[in-house]
Every structure is written in C-alpha cells, then in structure tokens.
Amino acid sequence: MSAESNTNTIATAGLSGSIGWLVGGALGGAVGAAAFGLLLWLFDPGILEGTIPAIYGLEAAGLVGWLIHLAHGVVLGLAFGLLVTRDRVFGVLRTNAETEALSGAGIALRLVGAGFVFGLTVWAILPVLVLPVWTGATGTGGAGEFPIVGIESLLGHLVFGTVLGLVFAAAVDLRGVSTDRRLGD
Template identity: 30%
Template sequence: MSSDSGGLVGAVASNPFAGEWNWRAGALAGFLAAVVAGVAVSVVRLETLRLAVAGLYGFEGSLLAGWVAHLVHGVVFGLVFAWVLSDPGFYHLADSWWKTLLAAVAYAVVLAVAGAGIIMPIWLGLLGGPALGPLPYVTWSLFGWHVLYGVVLGVAYPVVEHRVAPDR
C-alpha cells in the first residue's frame, strides 16, 4: 500500500493496465450493498419490494420474490461495477478507496435515474403492473436507497477486492 495514493486497491498497484475483472469482489460487494439497501427499503416502504420489484417478474405481492429479485439485481450491478473498474481506462478509479467510493455513488445515481426511474416504470407498465408516475420516476426515498447501495458498494468493493483474488 502506498501512503501517497490513499491506499492502492489490488492489482491496480502493480499494473494499472492488467485489466483483471475481479467478478467475485463485485458480486460479493453488490450482494452486501443490496442487503443493506434492501433493509432500508423494507423499513421505509416495504410495498416497494412486494409490489414493484416482485412485479417486474410477474410475482406482484410476493415479498420473497421481491427480496430475491432485489438481491439478484444487486449482485448483477455489483458485477457490472467491477467490470467497469477493470477497464484499463478507468484504473484510476480503483487506485484509492475514496475514488472507488465516489465512483460507486455516481454509478448508483445512474442506476436510480436510468434503471429505477425510467426502465422499471416502463417494464412494469408493459406487464400491467402498478403505475408509478411520470418519467423519470425518482422519489427522494428511491434516490436515497440507491445512494446507500452506492456507498456500501464503494466501501465494500475495495475491502473485498483486496482479499479476493480475481479468477485467473
């Protein structure tokens, strides 16, 4: 670890152009972030998981389906985040914990607006699910849940990435 960079993350320190995708770290960090954000959703507005998230897959009303879908989404988006960080053009985003945190929060804001604010309402509308409102449909709570996901993802990813070697 280098003291001048705030602590280099994983393989980036040795070769920033290696481009190794640490999918395990992305999946685990995404899962942890989804659990924390899911608890927040459950506390603030449980029907979001039961109706909207479960409704994406035709299981409207099922809390279990909502949780499973939410966790799968969190893992998939964690994988995508790790993949983006593995791009040699973005190596600088993973060379310190605070840059990774900021990148994860920015990524989560994009997920909130594009994913939950635009794609999700259209998808639900196509399935005959609940109407959410005008596009983009982004409430303060939805925005906050996604920022929380980004914060946990951004904190967890460097920790997990440092401990879990990418598949070679």
C-alpha cells in the same frame, strides 16, 4: 517497459488478488442491495414484498421480492466491477488530482466515490427511465406503486452504490496500486 504497459500491469495485479473483482463486485452488490433493501423495508415494506415481484408479473410471496432485489444488486455489482477495472476508468481513478482534497484520497476511497456515482447513475437510468418503459411494455403496472423519483429511491440507490464501492474496495487486493499516475501517462 512503457508507462502504459506498466499501468496495465499494476491495474491487473491490484484488482485480481485473492478474491478478485468478480467476487468483489458480486459481494459488494449483494451487501449494497441488502442495505438498500433495509431502507426500502423501513420506508415501505410493500415495495419489497409486492411491488418488486409485480414488475416481473409475479404475485407477492414472502421473500421473492428480497431475492429479486438481491439478484439485481449482484448483477449491478458485477457491472460495477467490470466497469472500474477497465484501463480507462481505472486509470482515471488512479490519476493524481490537482486538488488537495482529491490528491489525498487513496484508491480505496476513490472506489467508494465511484460506487456513489454508480448508484446515482443506476437511479437515473433504471427506475427513472427503464422501469416505466418496462412496466408499460409488459403491462405489469408494478411501477405505479414504486416511488420512482422519490427521495427513498434516490437515497436507497446512493446507499447501494456507496456500500458497493466500500465492499468492493475492501474485497479486492489494492496493494501496490497507487494514485501517483499523472494525466496523460
């Protein structure tokens, strides 16, 4: 068996355990969005109650903003699960790093780090770039009240990504997945 097919077998076996990456991504996204939502609620409850529904042209109505926010988290969690289980990305996560700090990190910790980077990427793309275009095109104007590049938004997305990575790593079966893969394998 070639090294490439061995890697694919390990990646597939390790991430398709009893829960699987779909459930791990959805669960991680929901829990991450809930953690982010709590931060939003502490900083400015109006964002969840009114601003998020306004992005879709909806009136502020109790839990609607929370439900939309959690749905966003689930969709992004599924995207994260799909992304980190692809051979190229998972191969990079498994690669034995040449630095002492990274070489001691197991696959679970690397998935948490990938979640952190994913949260940062989501922040840079969705609220900073897509949201202003979306609200301008739809005429909803809800983004004007949202701290797009504010520290609250950045912190919330980093918390979301970190919690997503943590829950994903805990939910999927990582037994048998090691970080002993070398560059070029």
